[in-house]
Amino acid sequence: MGEVVLAAKVTHVPSMFISEQEGPLKGIRDAAIEGLRKIGDLCREREVDTIVIADTHWLVNAGFHINAKPDMSGVFTSTEFPHFLNNMEYSYTGDPELGQLIAETATNSGVTTLCHHEIDTLEIQYGTLVPLRYMGIDKDIKVVSIAGWMYDADLEESKVVGEAILKAVKKSGKRVAFLASGSLSHRIPPNKVVGDYLFKISRPLNQEIDLMVMDMWKQGRTKDFLDIMPKYAEDCSGEGGMHDTAMLFGLLGWDKYEGEAEIMTEYFPSSGTGQCNVVFPLMPSDKPDTTVHPV
Template identity: 80%
Template sequence: MGEIVLAAKVTHVPSMFISEQPGPNHGCRAAAIEGLKKIGDLCRERGVDTIIISDTHWLVNAGYHINAKPDMSGVFTSTEFPHFLNNMPFKHAGDPELGQLIAETATKNGVNTLCHHEVETLDLQYGTLVPLRYMGVEDDIKVVSIAGWMYDAELEESKTVGESIVEAVKKSDRKVAFLASGSLSHRIPPNTVVSDYLFKISRPLNQATDLMVLDMWKKGQTKAFLDILPKYAQDCDGEGGMHDTAMLFGLLGWDNYEGCAEMMTEYFPSSGTGQCNVLFPVN
């Protein structure tokens, strides 16, 4: 029987890529990169076969969608931040069997979900690629990428997808890590000033709310957090509507979850948004 052996909320800020490059911003995201490296090391220590990522940069308009194609190799340039993230090579392998099992299970549970493993031209988004890069994962661990930005879906549906992932994994023989790839608050400043905000938050209220949420997670106050999640996602512009986070807590057990989160990278602002790497104990 398969099992979930790791769960985390992770950052995918493209400024990690410029942090690697020579120049004035070299090393600027060292802490974020180190946090992802630690998560990658834990995946290998725990014998992870497949990493499932809920990617808030994959927008879908109808139904939930999964990319599990066998060959995920290529070179990526972001259409959103081409000046930050360009010509990034990647080499990954999908897990079609597990991806299909998740889709069938979620659909059976009432959320129409499709797995794509024969569409060679379906590309990965950087919410998947960037964390894997800094976790040190290539094709040694398989990947399943799930769209984490739903045009018009309820958080309850994403909770069901998270629950369905657990159900599907138990039917498999996989040891699985789940990553909710997205920011906390996500208000990017206006174009006229955005270049001044690489290391700043867009609104002080967003940062205060983000820090309150992280404190809830560290103290295991899951029910209190879930009570505010819909308004938090709306008022603080949670990335992708925070569907990745709803999947994460659905997977963890929703309001029955009592685990106390561990910070792998302390909170930091990036281009107006609130970021972190946080590990959640799994039962």
């Protein structure tokens, strides 16, 4: 029987790409990069076969969608932040078998989901590519990317997709890591001042609520968090409507989940948004060894 052996909420800020380059901003995101590297190390230690990523930079308008094409390689430039993230080469291998199984399971659970593995021109978004880069993932671990930004969809639907991911993994015989790739609050400042916010939050209240949410996660107060999640996503502009996070908690067991999260990268503001890297220990029924190694 397959199993989910790692679950995490991760950052994908494009400023990590400029952080690794020579110049005045070199090293500005070292802590975020180090947190992702440690999550990558955990994937290798736990012998992960496939990483499934809910990508909040993939917006879909009708139905839920999965990209599992076998050849995930190319050169990426962000249309949103081309001055930060450009000409980034990548080369990964998709997992059509698992992607199709997730789509079928979600559809059978009442949420229409399509897996695409024969459309060579379907692009991979940077909510998938950036974490994989800093996790140090190579072709020995396969990838499935799931759209994490649904137009006019309920968070309940993403919860069902998260539950379907777990069911599909158990049927698959694979060892899988799941990543919810997206920020906490996501209010980018107005254009005329956004350049001054590389290290600042857009609204102090957003930061206070972000930190409160992270405390809930660390204390295992899942039900309290789920009670506020829809309002939190709305009032603090949660990235992608926080559909990635709904998938994450659906996979973890929703309000039955009692795990106490481990912070791999402490909270940091970036271009007005709130960011972190957090690993959620799996319940004993899914994975006996829940040991992680915080930064």
